[in-house]
Amino acid sequence: MSDGGERARATPYELIGGERKLREMVVRFYALMDTELALAGIRKLHKPSLDDATEMLFMFLSGWLGGPQLYAEKYGHPMLRARHLPFAIGKAERDQWIAGMSFAMEQVGIAPEVREELEGAFFRTADWMRNREEAD
Ligand code: HEM
Numbered sequence: 001m002s003d004g005g006e007r008a009r010a011t012p013y014e015l016i017g018g019e020r021k022l023r024e025m026v027v028r029f030y031a032l033m034d035t036e037l038a039l040a041g042i043r044k045l046h047k048p049s050l051d052d053a054t055e056m057l058f059m060f061l062s063g064w065l066g067g068p069q070l071y072a073e074k075y076g077h078p079m080l081r082a083r084h085l086p087f088a089i090g091k092a093e094r095d096q097w098i099a100g101m102s103f104a105m106e107q108v109g110i111a112p113e114v115r116e117e118l119e120g121a122f123f124r125t126a127d128w129m130r131n132r133e134e135a136d
Helices: 012-016 018-035 039-045 051-066 070-075 080-084 089-105 110-126
Strands: none
Touching: 012 018, 012 110, 018 039, 018 051, 018 089, 039 089, 051 070, 089 110
């Protein structure tokens, strides 16, 4: 390698502040989904209790961000797109999900440069989840 650095690059998991911060972020995300009128469109796709969703997203993001592969170890491959097919996801749903996650990251104090990076990655994933035909 040519950068001369001794240490490996920090993972996004480390950059956000590890397990405690990730849990805080996911809990905040679903709390917002549960209370913000602007997110009502995606709230209604979820079950009355958001507890399972909270635990699943926490476990999934742990691995996705470069931390422990909690979800894969317990459930195997997430097959996220297939798993979301029962829910009609278009641009509105994608944008609500992203808005909720951006707000959650901001509220729990993730550094702006890390947040910006993650917003891009979340957007690409959420956009790939779209499964509803709609006009451009
Ligand atoms: C694009 C908009 C999205 C919508 C509308 C949406 C909606 C949902 C819904 C309704 C569930 C079922 C939760 C329940 O059991 O009540 C779910 C599960 C889940 N979602 Fe999403 N989601 C979106 C995007 C994402 C993104 C971007 C990620 C990851 C970065 C993600 C990760 C997950 C995971 C890990 C689960 C649990 C899967 C399992 O059951 O094993 N979702 N989502």
